[in-house]
Amino acid sequence: MSRMLYAEDPYLQQCETRITAVHATGIELEATVFYPLGGGQPGDSGWLIDSGGRRTRITDTRRDRETGAILHQFETGAEVPPTGSAVRIEIDWARRHRHMRMHTCLHLLSAVVRHGVTGGNLSAESGRLDFDAEGVVLDAATIQAQLTRLIEADHPLRVRLISGTELAAQPELIKTLSVKPPMHLPQIRLIEIEDTDLQPCGGTHVTRTGEIGAVRVLKIESKGARNRRVVLGFADDAA
The missing domain is CATH 2.40.30.130 (Elongation Factor Tu (Ef-tu); domain 3)
Structure with missing residues (x-):
């Protein structure tokens, strides 16, 4: 390996x-x-x-x-x-760094929109999360303002390790409803955004939220009866 x-x-x-x-x-x-x-x-x-x-x-x-x-x-x-x-x-560092910025921003989004995550994806241009939020109205301006506040607060990120047994005893840390972490492993990686978010993740991230830069809520749309999709982009990509 x-x-x-x-x-x-x-x-x-x-x-x-x-x-x-x-x-x-x-x-x-x-x-x-x-x-x-x-x-x-x-x-x-x-x-x-x-x-x-x-x-x-x-x-x-x-x-x-x-x-x-x-x-x-x-x-x-x-x-x-x-x-x-x-x-x-x-x-290709320019591409990877944008992945890192957007991935960290999606963790912030999951802290702002407090519903179970049913799916997600990201690219160098945008990122999205789907939430189990039946009957909930999500406001783009409110979400963008809360994300901006967390980004500008420049919270540090840290990696923590936890056993599968410990994680099973703290199910609230698992935000994804359709995909579960490998609970059989002796150590599972957690990404902690100070005073903001803690969840399992094996991806790459920036070290402080301020490195994300300004973002925009591009759209919010319904995906079926229960799912609400929030799509983000970088503000500096605006035409």
């Missing part, structure tokens, strides 16, 4: 590593700074640089469903160094 450097420090943008396996679906590495698709956060893209300086585009990062291995994917026909090769990898 790859050493998951992105979990140790989400601000690492590159690392020296070695190819441990080459598959038709991607390559495995001894260590990686690339986050694999999961938890609503896209997989990272970037570059692999071989010993001769040749750069090959990594188009996506996924986990193998059967083995859990992190697979770095390439365009069809790309020349990939063989197993055992020493390489350097670099993430």
Whole structure:
């Protein structure tokens, strides 16, 4: 299994590593700074640089469903160094940092809208959460004002670890209704936003809420009888 450097420090943008396996679906590495698709956060893209300086585009990062291995994917026909090769990898930092900002903002959104989360997703341009909020009227201006207050308060984020048994005894920490954390693990990662939010999450985040920057509520819409979807975007992307 790859050493998951992105979990140790989400601000690492590159690392020296070695190819441990080459598959038709991607390559495995001894260590990686690339986050694999999961938890609503896209997989990272970037570059692999071989010993001769040749750069090959990594188009996506996924986990193998059967083995859990992190697979770095390439365009069809790309020349990939063989197993055992020493390489350097670099993430597309501009894209990843926007993922981190939006992911943290969605945690703030779940603290502002206090209903169970039935789904969610994010990209470098926007993010959304679906809430089990039948009969509830969600006001975009109120949500945006509350998010702005939490962002400008510049709350710090910390990673905490908890056992599956401890988490089972605190079910209020699990906000997602359709997806549960891996309760069988001896340690589960929690993201704590000081004085604001605490919930299980394996994604990458900024270290303070002020780093998110200004955001806008793009729309609120109904998705079935019970679900209300709130979609956010970055204010600096406004035309």
